[in-house]
Amino acid sequence: MINIENLHKSFDKNEVLKGIDLSVDAGEVVVVIGPSGSGKSTFLRCLNLLEQPTEGTLLFEGNDLLAKENDIDKLRQKMGMVFQNFNLFPHKTVLENITISPIKVKGQSAEEANKKAHELLDLVGLTDKDDSYPASLSGGQQQRVAIARALAMDPDVMLFDEPTSALDPEMVGEVLSVMKTLAEGGMTMIVVSHEMGFAKEVADRVIFMDDGIVQEEGLPEEIFDHPKNERTQSFLKKVL
Ligand code: ADP
Numbered sequence: 679m680i681n682i683e684n685l686h687k688s689f690d691k692n693e694v695l696k697g698i699d700l701s702v703d704a705g706e707v708v709v710v711i712g713p714s715g716s717g718k719s720t721f722l723r724c725l726n727l728l729e730q731p732t733e734g735t736l737l738f739e740g741n742d743l744l745a746k747e748n749d750i751d752k753l754r755q756k757m758g759m760v761f762q763n764f765n766l767f768p769h770k771t772v773l774e775n776i777t778i779s780p781i782k783v784k785g786q787s788a789e790e791a792n793k794k795a796h797e798l799l800d801l802v803g804l805t806d807k808d809d810s811y812p813a814s815l816s817g818g819q820q821q822r823v824a825i826a827r828a829l830a831m832d833p834d835v836m837l838f839d840e841p842t843s844a845l846d847p848e849m850v851g852e853v854l855s856v857m858k859t860l861a862e863g864g865m866t867m868i869v870v871s872h873e874m875g876f877a878k879e880v881a882d883r884v885i886f887m888d889d890g891i892v893q894e895e896g897l898p899e900e901i902f903d904h905p906k907n908e909r910t911q912s913f914l915k916k917v918l
């Protein structure tokens with residue numbers, strides 16, 4: 679589904695991504711770990727072209743994301759993104775947050791978008807919150823709305839950038855549990871997260887990134903129990 683080759687990204691003279699290669703199959707859950715500043719967010723942002731890569735090849739479902747002739751907006755709609763800080767529209771209700779893109783971008787009728795939004799609110803456990811405003815919700819609830827909003831566009835892959843790191847500890851579980859449900863439903867997911875328990879339980883593959891490259895990748899038990907790379911070992915010592 680996703681094929682990344684030799685991905686580079688520089689900000690002026692600062693080379694943040696130094697040649698990333700990664701393939702992700704449909705239905706696969708890949709968890710990306712690594713120290714702060716190692717380029718994990720930049721990597722996800724390059725994947726859906728929130729940042730323009732400096733060099734490399736990005737194939738999504740066989741389409742070259744960097745080819746000028748491809749309809750990038752169309753391709754990008756197929757990638758849902760969930761950020762650390764939810765990024766909900768504060769002056770819109772939960773229902774409006776979820777339906778705005780399907781209506782404006784996809785041209786769905788309000789009726790169709792509302793129906794789908796209610797199904798998604800059921801899925802994330804917020805059935806009664808359709809008329810609420812984001813500020814009246816807890817962080818965990820807001821993040822679940824953000825997940826529903828991304829799903830409303832019917833994406834083929836979901837990208838998560840540290841979706842639980844802005845949450846109070848007691849709310850982490852409810853968000854991870856929604857993500858686990860999605861994974862079990864067959865969603866292709868790339869998740870930047872330091873939730874090692876989630877990675878162990880849900881990931882098909884764990885990627886350790888440091889210094890702008892993939893230093894090591896493998897099954898969760900390989901990475902967590904028998905890391906080969908010295909940097910992986912020292913990172914895991916600090917976080918586990
Ligand atoms: P991580 O998510 O692993 O913590 P980031 O991808 O956020 O790492 O950042 C990696 C490096 O890229 C950092 O040194 C950061 O300062 C730099 N960087 C990220 N975004 C920008 C930007 N828009 N402009 C300039 N530098 C940036």
Ligand code: MG
Nearest residue numbers: 718719720840
């Ligand atoms: Mg980051």
